[in-house]
Amino acid sequence: MALRVIPVVESRFKLDGGAMFGVVPKTLWSRGAPADDENRVQLVCRVLVVVYDDGRLAVVDAGIGESWSGKDRAIYRLEPAGGLSTALARLGRSSGDVTDVILTHLHFDHAAGIVRPDGSLRFARATHHVQKANLAYARKPSAKDEASYRPETIEALEGARLRVLDGPGEVLPGIHARLSNGHTKGLQVISIDSTSGLIVFASDLIPTRAHVHLPWLMAYDNHPLKVIAEKDALFFHCAVEKATLVLAHDPEVAAVRVGFQGDRWLAMAVDLPA
Numbered sequence: 001m002a003l004r005v006i007p008v009v010e011s012r013f014k015l016d017g018g019a020m021f022g023v024v025p026k027t028l029w030s031r032g033a034p035a036d037d038e039n040r041v042q043l044v045c046r047v048l049v050v051v052y053d054d055g056r057l058a059v060v061d062a063g064i065g066e067s068w069s070g071k072d073r074a075i076y077r078l079e080p081a082g083g084l085s086t087a088l089a090r091l092g093r094s095s096g097d098v099t100d101v102i103l104t105h106l107h108f109d110h111a112a113g114i115v116r117p118d119g120s121l122r123f124a125r126a127t128h129h130v131q132k133a134n135l136a137y138a139r140k141p142s143a144k145d146e147a148s149y150r151p152e153t154i155e156a157l158e159g160a161r162l163r164v165l166d167g168p169g170e171v172l173p174g175i176h177a178r179l180s181n182g183h184t185k186g187l188q189v190i191s192i193d194s195t196s197g198l199i200v201f202a203s204d205l206i207p208t209r210a211h212v213h214l215p216w217l218m219a220y221d222n223h224p225l226k227v228i229a230e231k232d233a234l235f236f237h238c239a240v241e242k243a244t245l246v247l248a249h250d251p252e253v254a255a256v257r258v259g260f261q262g263d264r265w266l267a268m269a270v271d272l273p274a
């Protein structure tokens with residue numbers, strides 16, 4: 001069985017630079033991520049398409065989707081989210097051919113794309129794989145991150161073919177999950193044994209290349225010290241396994257390899273053969 005992994009920019013959007021980099025001073029983060037006149041930085045929603053040679057077709061995260069009001073589109077400077085449909089069309093497939101949707105967590109920029117603007121499921125025939133802890137938390141989030149969970153997404157899942165995973169382990173043949181709780185509860189980091197080697201998709205645990213530096217955290221993270229420990233452990237794993245780390249939100253760099261030099265982890269951009 002061979003798995004081909006294709007990273008896809010589903011959409012482009014902007015978030016407040018301070019929220020993306022937490023306590024890091026703007027004088028430092030703005031060198032790599034210049035802020036616009038409203039202090040927002042450019043981001044993307046990057047998702048994965050996984051093509052099996054036996055016909056199975058999976059996506060990891062569904063992106064931000066198209067169910068957004070004009071006001072929201074302006075706040076997030078959201079650009080049309082057609083990237084995933086285009087990528088599937090290039091493969092001669094469509095959203096109806098997707099057999100499996102693996103959601104790292106249910107924050108809107110990773111999961112809102114499972115719903116069409118009319119409220120129906122975008123991947124109607126697919127099994128949606130979510131972690132039990134994240135699903136439970138999404139139904140009753142904290143005041144801190146409730147704005148990141150959209151009720152429409154959770155409601156849509158109720159009507160979907162749903163597989164609730166309880167902890168780490170195999171999600172699909174060649175695809176495994178490990179759990180992370182620092183960013184939000186029950187986030188699943190996805191590892192794929194692909195034809196290009198081991199691919200790790202860390203979702204919001206490592207959103208951009210800049211966040212490879214351990215103390216660079218997002219203000220969105222619920223448990224910052226946990227994020228630091230989880231990043232450190234994941235980088236060690238990636239370095240030992242020579243894994244390629246795909247970045248969910250970096251607007252320029254899709255994938256990196258990590259290595260420890262001096263006193264810190266460093267990221268080197270790599271090409272991921274499509």
Ligand SMILES: [Zn+2]
Pocket residue numbers: 105107148183184204
């Ligand atoms: Zn998130």
